Amino acid sequence: MQTLYLIRGLPGSGKTTLAYNMCNGRSDIAVVEADHYFIDKNANYIFNSSKLHQAHKRCQNDVIIYLMRGFDVIVSNTSTTEKEVKIYQDLATEFNAKFVSLIVENRHGNMNIHNVSPEKIEQMKNRFSIKL
Numbered sequence: 001m002q003t004l005y006l007i008r009g010l011p012g013s014g015k016t017t018l019a020y021n022m023c024n025g026r027s028d029i030a031v032v033e034a035d036h037y038f039i040d041k042n043a044n045y046i047f048n049s050s051k052l053h054q055a056h057k058r059c060q061n062d063v064i065i066y067l068m069r070g071f072d073v074i075v076s077n078t079s080t081t082e083k084e085v086k087i088y089q090d091l092a093t094e095f096n097a098k099f100v101s102l103i104v105e106n107r108h109g110n111m112n113i114h115n116v117s118p119e120k121i122e123q124m125k126n127r128f129s130i131k132l
Contacts, residue, residue, distance in 0.1 A: 001098050007075065008103050009103055009105065010128070016033065029071060030062075030072075032076070033059065035114070037051070059075065082129045
C-alpha cells in the first residue's frame with residue numbers, strides 16, 4: 001500500500017533533513033515541498049510571499065502526479081493548521097494511500113535557513129494544531 005507522509009513543523013525543525021533521510025536511497029519515493037518552488041535555476045532560494053499559494057497548489061499537484069505513478073510521497077511543509085493537514089489527508093484517501101502525519105520539534109536549537117523572522121515563527125507556533 002502506498003503511503004503519503006506529511007512532515008510538519010516550524011522552520012528550522014529538521015523537516016527537510018528527515019524527509020531525505022527517510023528516502024534512504026529508495027527510487028520509489030518522492031519528496032515534495034512548497035520551498036522547492038522558490039529555488040531558481042542557480043539553486044538560490046528566493047522566497048516570494050505573493051507566490052506562496054501558487055507554490056502550495058503546485059506541491060499538491062505534484063503529490064497527485066506521484067501517487068498516480070505509484071510512488072510513496074513525503075510532503076515536508078510547516079502545515080500548521082488542520083486545513084493544511086486535511087488537504088493531504090484527503091489526497092491519501094482519494095488514492096487509497098496510507099496517511100502518516102509526523103511532527104518534528106526544534107529541540108536541537110537549529111536556526112531556520114530561510115530567514116523566517118522570529119515574529120512569523122511565533123505566529124506559526126500560536127496556530128499550530130495537533131490532533132492527538
